[in-house]
Amino acid sequence: MKNQWTNKYKGYVKVKAYGRGIERLINTLTKQGIPIWDVRRSGTDEILFMMEFREISRLRQAVRKSDCKVKFEGGFGGPFFLKRMKKNSGFVAGLFAFLFCIFMLSNMVWGIQIHNAKPQTEHAIRKELDRMGVKIGKVQFFVDDPETIQRKLSDRISALTWVGVELKGTTFHFQVVEKKQPKAVKKTSPQNLIASKKAVITYMFVEKGQSMVKVHDYVGKGQLLVSGFIGNPESPKIVPAKGVIMGETWYRATAEVPLATKFSVYNGDENVRHYLKLWNISIPVWGFKNPGYKKYVEEETVKPFHFLQWELPFSYKVKTKRSKEEITRVYTEKEAAAKAMADAKKHLEKKLPDDARITGEKILHESIDNGKVKLSIHYQVIENIAAGQPIIQGD
Incomplete structure (x- = not known):
């Protein structure tokens, strides 16, 4: 046999x-x-x-x-x-059509649930998801993976501290942590206002307390600006001094920019290969040509197939190769100095309070060393220099 x-x-x-x-x-x-x-x-x-x-x-x-x-x-x-299949072709075609419909419905987005978000934040998230193509009825193969969605939401919505994205079956779940804006603490205890740094006073508005300085005065760090003692000097009343004292302060910064810089950039060329992955075996189905890039970055995305609530042992994999090339950026001495000043100013602005503004800048020293332009810069800044100092009973 x-x-x-x-x-x-x-x-x-x-x-x-x-x-x-x-x-x-x-x-x-x-x-x-x-x-x-x-x-x-x-x-x-x-x-x-x-x-x-x-x-x-x-x-x-x-x-x-x-x-x-x-x-x-x-x-x-x-x-x-x-032969029997051909004889019952109508039934067989109907069965395959039914299974295909179930398969497609199992790989579509049928729910978007957002947890722990305020109504306005949830509206902003849903609006951004709609722009990204993450919407009910969309096939999952044409939607970004959860990691990419998470990164895009974090970059585009400023109200988010963190957002977790998880795809469970046919439903996207978003766990939201919003930025908490601290409430201003009302100071009710008696206090003086002192200078937080040396400055020349340019503007004063005293809401409570006794002014001890005036506009154009030079003050040192820790000097009394507004006293919390008001009224009769022999029996003064103690109040929490309150006001805005704007002064011209000074900062010194250093910055350096190389005259020539090499870095990699994408040149716009990319090659996409599609695979059907069965367990750990990847079977190419499209994009067999080798692009021959000398330098490239490779990204891989795997999207599993589902049938009802079960994840099938095969998935759809996409490999994308993005071509990169080395370029050299060359600055003249003047251009490098301007770039250094712009970088230094931007760095200083990040450290200053929101109500502060830079009113002047001056290059103190400029040199070229080891192919780099080095600057020492002096800045004039107008900012609120008032800081609270508690009044201890008995002072």
Whole structure:
């Protein structure tokens, strides 16, 4: 008997032979090398056996030489299965169409849930998701992966401290942590206002307390600006001094910019390869050409397929190669100095309070060392220099 697995693919038949020459028929088939198996008698002049479907023509030749007749009791294996499938093609097509619909519905976005967000923040998130194409009814294969969505939301919505993105089945879940704006603490305890740094006063507005300085005065760090003692000097009333004292302060910064800088940039060329991933085996389906990039950055995205709530063992993988090239940026001495001043000013503005402003800048020293332009810069800044100093009873 031949391998039954190959017989199932190629097909085999069950044959009933009857008549006086059935033994002669079996001997003839054996001599001709026609494989038969499961040979058994079903009566005095009847015998049943199995044989390959492709040997039927040789069986007919052997029957003509034997004093018997044959009858086919059934067919099994690939050819007969396909024949039955073709006969019931309507049902089979309907079944495949149904399974395909379930498969597609299982890989679409059917829910977006946002947790722990205020109504205005939730509205901003949903609006941004809509711009990104993350919406109900969208096929998941054409939506960014959760890590990319998380990064884009964090970059584009300033009210978010952190957002967690998770895809569970057909629903995106967003866990939101918003930035908490601290409430201004009302100072009710008695205090003076002193200078937080040395400055020349340019503007004063005293809401409570006794002013101890005036505009254009030079004050040192820690000097009393507004006293919390008001009224009769012999029996003064103590109040929390309050006001805005703007002064001109001074900062010194250093900055350096190289005259020539090498860095990598994307040149716009990219190559995308599509794969069908089965467990750990990736089968390429599109994009076989090797782009031949000398330098590139490779990104890989894997999106699993689902059927209802189950994750299937195969997934859709995309590999993207983005070409990079080395370029050299060259500044003249004047351009490098201007870039250094702009960088230093931007760095200083980040450290200053929101109500402060830079009113003047001056280069104190400029030099070129090891291919770099180095600057020492002096800045004039107008800012609020008033700082509270508690009044301890008994002072």
